[in-house]
Amino acid sequence: MAHDSDTARPVRHGSRGRARRDEILSVALGVIAENGYRGLTLGEVAKRVGLSQQGVLHYFPSKEELLIGVLRQRDEWDVSAPFGGENAVEFTVGDLEMLVEVNAARPEIVRTFSALLGESITEEHPAGPYFKDRYDWVRDSIESTLRGEFGETMPSGITAAQGAIMLTALMDGLQYQWLHDPEKIDMPELFHGLTRLVTGRES
Amino acid sequence: MAHDSDTARPVRHGSRGRARRDEILSVALGVIAENGYRGLTLGEVAKRVGLSQQGVLHYFPSKEELLIGVLRQRDEWDVSAPFGGENAVEFTVGDLEMLVEVNAARPEIVRTFSALLGESITEEHPAGPYFKDRYDWVRDSIESTLRGEFGETMPSGITAAQGAIMLTALMDGLQYQWLHDPEKIDMPELFHGLTRLVTGRES
Numbered sequence: 001m002a003h004d005s006d007t008a009r010p011v012r013h014g015s016r017g018r019a020r021r022d023e024i025l026s027v028a029l030g031v032i033a034e035n036g037y038r039g040l041t042l043g044e045v046a047k048r049v050g051l052s053q054q055g056v057l058h059y060f061p062s063k064e065e066l067l068i069g070v071l072r073q074r075d076e077w078d079v080s081a082p083f084g085g086e087n088a089v090e091f092t093v094g095d096l097e098m099l100v101e102v103n104a105a106r107p108e109i110v111r112t113f114s115a116l117l118g119e120s121i122t123e124e125h126p127a128g129p130y131f132k133d134r135y136d137w138v139r140d141s142i143e144s145t146l147r148g149e150f151g152e153t154m155p156s157g158i159t160a161a162q163g164a165i166m167l168t169a170l171m172d173g174l175q176y177q178w179l180h181d182p183e184k185i186d187m188p189e190l191f192h193g194l195t196r197l198v199t200g201r202e203s
Numbered sequence: 204m205a206h207d208s209d210t211a212r213p214v215r216h217g218s219r220g221r222a223r224r225d226e227i228l229s230v231a232l233g234v235i236a237e238n239g240y241r242g243l244t245l246g247e248v249a250k251r252v253g254l255s256q257q258g259v260l261h262y263f264p265s266k267e268e269l270l271i272g273v274l275r276q277r278d279e280w281d282v283s284a285p286f287g288g289e290n291a292v293e294f295t296v297g298d299l300e301m302l303v304e305v306n307a308a309r310p311e312i313v314r315t316f317s318a319l320l321g322e323s324i325t326e327e328h329p330a331g332p333y334f335k336d337r338y339d340w341v342r343d344s345i346e347s348t349l350r351g352e353f354g355e356t357m358p359s360g361i362t363a364a365q366g367a368i369m370l371t372a373l374m375d376g377l378q379y380q381w382l383h384d385p386e387k388i389d390m391p392e393l394f395h396g397l398t399r400l401v402t403g404r405e406s
Contacts, residue, residue, distance in 0.1 A: 037325050111324055118321005121314055121382040122240050132383045158396060165393055169376030176375055177368060179324040180335045185368060193361060194369055197400045
């Protein structure tokens with residue numbers, strides 16, 4: 001699940017710059033968890049990390065870049081931690097289902113992702129390249145997982161490539177309904193039901 | 204598919220006010236189709252409709268309210284025109300599939316919907332009530348369609364209620380991938396494949 005990108009590169013590549021950059025991202029994630037997507041301001045992050053606002057802007061030139069950085073860090077965590085070790089490239093459909101369970105326990109980061117995904121499809125939005133690139137590697141990864149577990153055409157009759165688009169769409173789409181009505185929408189159960197249908201596996 | 208709402212009510216209920224309001228919405232839709240979501244400004248709408256900006260604000264107190272008005276008008280059209288006559292309340296799964304085909308031919312209105320859906324899940328956003336309400340009636344309508352055509356538990360083993368959430372999520376989620384990569388994502392074909400899986404029907 002390796003991926004490249006041309007946005008939000010760290011300004012410094014030295015280990016001290018990298019450590020400070022990671023600290024800003026962790027603090028930003030904490031602010032989002034506490035105050036929500038709209039509660040994230042560069043001023044609040046700067047205060048908590050002990051930098052001037054200008055100091056934060058040195059690492060992330062805008063609030064959008066900082067939000068993309070937070071999501072990118074989540075991606076790195078998601079493809080390493082629950083999927084069995086750093087830089088893991090192999091995962092299973094069961095791991096995907098676990099990821100949806102993890103998401104159901106972190107509404108504010110899901111809200112950040114979903115809000116930015118919505119903005120990203122408007123013209124020239126800074127998050128556009130991040131999401132386009134992310135869709136490519138997410139679909140490729142899921143497609144290769146489905147092919148490995150169920151073959152080119154799965155027992156359902158759906159191809160691995162189609163299945164990857166469908167499961168990705170379901171994850172994204174469920175999140176909007178869930179954020180609007182968390183009591184009514186059981187994301188993990190629904191996602192589990194759909195992976196069963198899309199693959200055609202028995203349980 | 205009747206629905207109530209407590210936002211974006213017309214300011215005037217007289218027929219002249221209603222006609223002017225409808226004209227503003229049609230013009231706004233045209234501006235979106237030509238210039239995209241970000242290209243819609245109250246100034247441009249006012250110019251084309253021959254009102255001052257203040258005049259437009261009399262009908263729609265903010266750009267967000269105007270966008271919600273455009274989407275609400277699309278909803279009214281969608282549940283009447285392709286589904287067989289004014290105020291139609293009955294529709295089929297085939298009508299839903301046709302709706303996805305219609306959407307694939309109107310990227311700018313889909314972009315407007317998807318961008319506003321993204322914003323709507325942030326705190327206190329003016330589009331929040333519209334989307335929450337819309338999800339309720341869309342799911343209820345699809346659920347009742349699925350129940351009518353396939354029974355409480357469909358041949359797939361999925362209930363009508365679960366199927367309604369899944370198909371709604373698929374429509375929303377596919378649109379984001381399609382807007383980022385229209386060449387790669389064949390929305391109508393994928394949605395057709397999904398309705399077949401979710402219902403368990405043969406073709």
